[in-house]
Amino acid sequence: MPELPEVETVVRGLAPVLTGQRFARVELRRPDLRFPLPELFAERLEGRRVACVARRAKYILVHLDGGEVLAVHLGMTGRFSVDAPKAEDAGPARAHAAQLGDYTFAHGRDARHDHVVFTLRNGAMLTYNDARRFGYMTLIAAGGLGSDPFLAGLGVEPLGPDLSAAYLAARACGRKTDLKAFLMDQRIVAGLGNIYVCEAMFRAGLDPFLPAARLASRTGKPLARAQRLVLEIKAVLEEAIRAGGSTLRDYQDTAGNAGRFQRSHFAYGREGEACLRAGCRGTVRRKTQGGRSTFYCAACQR
DNA sequence: ATGGTACCCTGAGAGC
């Protein structure tokens, strides 16, 4: 399901609901998601107050008072639904719920896949639903963010200053792997997935099968195409966040709303359709790279 | 080191 813009949208939905609130009860309806949940998962959360909600790559980070962090990866089908607190417990979350729309527990999801239910002291409920169970949660001890096995080794944040043409060129220098696989590698750039890699390469006019090394000169200096690619990666992610992400099948934000960015896809999901680049008469093709579909126009991506 | 494939799990949609 979710790439960086979708996770960012979820984080922005969770932040006003969770920030400053305490967990009253955490109910695990099964002992594992993709991986077993940590020992004493519920016990370590109950009674704790949320300091803030943030994002690193595709991880949601719920920072707790005392420094521990609840990290959640949504996998392909993970989603959170928020149920507003009861009227008698009206508080900030209540107001936020009203603002975001009509919260119900329906949201079209199948309750058989409600795996973790967080109840807050103000009565709000947060339900984690994940049909395919590729998502996971972990609790990271205070100060352990940098050394956590899930988070250590992640590459740069694409929307931050660390993603530059110089950085990409340095990492790509000498690599024969396809540009597509290179950009999908979370150790290089953290947070891109299949949709936004396809879209960024389209916008930059770059062939997904180009060897990654072609982003750099022989001495490792960034070429113009690296500059262009960086600009397009940032642009497509920022636009997608503004649109609330892309909804293809089942992605929804915490209020059950679909994203709108799929309407702005130039390549992804458009196999057989006309290329949308001005003046290009090509057709969008789909080929498999690394076991995943790549959508691109062979006429204008070179 | 790198590339390719299989796999994790379930649901949706297409085609017959």
Place this chain on the structure above:
DNA sequence: TGCTCTCAGGGTACCA
């Protein structure tokens, strides 16, 4: 209606 097949936004493990 119901079966079978393919595919899916995530990532990892294993093999050549």
